[in-house]
Amino acid sequence: MELYLGAVAIFTIAIVTVAITIWFLWKRRMWCFKHMKNNDMFDAYLIYDSKDGKTSKWVLEEFVKTFEKHFKWKLNVNLRDTRFKNVHDFAKTHMTIVIVTQMMLGPAGEYNLKIFQQALEYSRMHPNYSIIPIVLDTDEIKMTAYPKWHHLGEIMTMFGYMKGSDEDIWNRLNVILKTKQKLLCDISNV
Incomplete structure (x- = not known):
């Protein structure tokens, strides 16, 4: 049971990490586009x-x-x-x-x-x-x-x-x- 919960926790952390990374890269891309337009x-x-x-x-x-x-x-x-x-x-x-x-x-x-x-x-x-x-x-x-x-x-x-x-x-x-x-x-x- 503990092993199962540990696997679920690791999987959840991995999913959240990937989601945060994708969000950060998307925000950075949007900032780049806006920065290029404004400058x-x-x-x-x-x-x-x-x-x-x-x-x-x-x-x-x-x-x-x-x-x-x-x-x-x-x-x-x-x-x-x-x-x-x-x-x-x-x-x-x-x-x-x-x-x-x-x-x-x-x-x-x-x-x-x-x-x-x-x-x-x-x-x-x-x-x-x-x-x-x-x-x-x-x-x-x-x-x-x-x-x-x-x-x-x-x-x-x-x-x-x-x-x-x-x-x-x-x-x-x-x-x-x-x-x-x-x-x-x-x-x-x-």
């Missing part, structure tokens, strides 16, 4: 052709307004023209959104594509400094006044992104942000 963890860099800086700045402003409306997160906005040589130069914060415009137009478009590829590679290699590359096409935005990812055949072939409606695109970005955020919170809890 402006997102930086947005716009890579643009310096000859068309005004248009590109307007593109970024439209994106930021829509982003903040969708996600309720503030963006620290930074403008960078094509004199930037390397994506590593601006990967300084935990969450960085890299936006390039006029993706395939002439030499500037080729440079932007290079930056975009660097951003993707950096994001894969450094998960604790996550870069989220986004491509916006200025002509589409001028026509619709709504930011879109620009999907040309070459980009789709290289990166496998899907075409979709505006809402599909923002939903996809939402999944990416939540995945990155979860990863960062996992890293911070190690």
Whole structure:
């Protein structure tokens, strides 16, 4: 009888310990998410052709307004023209959104594509400094006044992104942000 009671007590203690651990980890995760939201963890860099800086700045402003409306997160906005040589130069914060415009137009478009590829590679290699590359096409935005990812055949072939409606695109970005955020919170809890 005593052996039975002892086994029950040990089992009960184990269950309670596991429950408390799970609760603690969940609370810590929730705190991490809240902390990230409240401390402006997102930086947005716009890579643009310096000859068309005004248009590109307007593109970024439209994106930021829509982003903040969708996600309720503030963006620290930074403008960078094509004199930037390397994506590593601006990967300084935990969450960085890299936006390039006029993706395939002439030499500037080729440079932007290079930056975009660097951003993707950096994001894969450094998960604790996550870069989220986004491509916006200025002509589409001028026509619709709504930011879109620009999907040309070459980009789709290289990166496998899907075409979709505006809402599909923002939903996809939402999944990416939540995945990155979860990863960062996992890293911070190690």
